[in-house]
Amino acid sequence: AQTVTQSQPEMSVQEAETVTLSCTYDTSESNYYLFWYKQPPSRQMILVIRQEAYKQQNATENRFSVNFQKAAKSFSLKISDSQLGDTAMYFCAFISGNTPLVFGKGTRLSVIA
């Protein structure tokens, strides 16, 4: 069974600084997708970024980028120029084949002014 581990329950960062959230996963599949979701205090789940396992190039979306290390099964999220609106829970998630998404337990990020 696939598992997703987020080892940082809570993190904080100063506004305008850079922060990296960690995620590791375990799978025997070779083709899969990885995601980072953001859940602000409103509790609405928002897709931040997606990475296809067959792509070597790391995905980027504006201030958000990932460091995908397939051999190490690592998928970290880097947030640059942190903003107060980035304060949220962040979930790493994995999917392959026809199986549903598997989520990590989340990292609570606080951006401090």
Place this chain on the structure above:
Amino acid sequence: DGGITQSPKYLFRKEGQNVTLSCEQNLNHDAMYWYRQDPGQGLRLIYYSQIVNDFQKGDIAEGYSVSREKKESFPLTVTSAQKNPTAFYLCATEGRGDQGYYEQYFGPGTRLTVT
């Protein structure tokens, strides 16, 4: 206006009562999902349905039931057999995003409190 609707946003019930949470979508997506969220637990899958009239148990299906009679609707019933039903419940659908890849879309959630 396309999207996923969950109602109500807050729901209160007495212990021993069954309660049904609504999830409706007009995105024309085949697959629908129910997740439960507890503090420190992330999202855990309760049930999912990939097509009308068919559904599968997730990791924590005990004490819950679902139906999928219409593509647009996937209601979740929390039965009295669920030992700890107080939680935040999220419904999701799965479909192709702007770039053509499959992704999950989430509703706004329902906070259920059972006393």
